Amino acid sequence: MTQRSEQLVLDYLSEVGLELHGRLTARERTLFLADVRSRIDARRAAAGRDDPATVRDILLGLGTPRDLVEREVTGRDLDLEDEELLPPRPRQADRPPPPWRGGPPAGGLASLLEGSRSKGAGTRTARRGGSLRGVAAVVRRHPAEAAALLLLLAAVPWGWGLSFLWVLGTVLVLLSPVWSAGDKRIAVLVPVLGCLAGMALWEGEADFVDEYVQQSLAATGVAGLGLGSLVCVLHLYLRLGRA
Incomplete structure (x- = not known):
């Protein structure tokens, strides 16, 4: 293993890591880079030579870092246990559910009057409690x-x-x-x-x-x-x- 050959491998893995940023979690990036490194080392061992030209041919066989990431990452299953990749909560989820799903009843004018009455009673109770506190x-x-x-x-x-x-x-x-x-x-x-x-x-x-x-x-x-x-x-x- 020569220093020049090892530097070529490290540069390639560094570019792959940059392409992975924003697509995988930190744990998944580490696993992916370790897998790529193991494949490179296996091909270097099978070639029987470790000169820079051989290593360069091995890296060309894997493709450019962007091609490698696009080919092997696109379509993968998301790790739902990692919150980094979960999409943000939609604003529709903050709206109250409809009456048939446990939301407030839609009773017309009577329900509005009842809601106003209960709201006023709650406000008076809260004011009395706040004064005592x-x-x-x-x-x-x-x-x-x-x-x-x-x-x-x-x-x-x-x-x-x-x-x-x-x-x-x-x-x-x-x-x-x-x-x-x-x-x-x-x-x-x-x-x-x-x-x-x-x-x-x-x-x-x-x-x-x-x-x-x-x-x-x-x-x-x-x-x-x-x-x-x-x-x-x-x-x-x-x-x-x-x-």
Whole structure:
């Protein structure tokens, strides 16, 4: 075996491999090239000589790489276990099957109304489930912030004497690393401004300023403070969900 003869064989097999690309799988290409190599070696052994001229005649007897591939690969059975050669899924396969093959029933207007009704019920159920999952996620990920929101929410009915809960909830909001500085300013200023607006809307009368503050705060100021706290709870909850 001479180096020149072996190089002729390797060049021939390389061209055959290029012709096989895209027609056979990698495993099948390897088997095909091994078979061609074994046939070449068998003819070299039968010739009794291994000079380049003999090897060139053997390769000419097999034909050009393209002729060899066209002759021996065309019409072969595909290996269905190899997904490389499987054709892509047709778009028709994604369409729903007809009613007689297990698809949706074709019941005219009644079926359309029934489908719309069931779709609406499913949408409402999905929305309720999504809201509950959102609240659970906020409580699980941000327990301290959720406690602050609960305190602010419990402080809304001021008539129950729970006004001190607003102070505790606001302190937790200010200490939170989740809410931004703008959110914290809203949590403080909106309830205070609501309280002042409620006091300004009081229609009663008082002889002294301290009496006016005390009576207006008890009458309408606490209501404005509770309404502002409710607005802050909604705002902070939405911001917490995004965070």
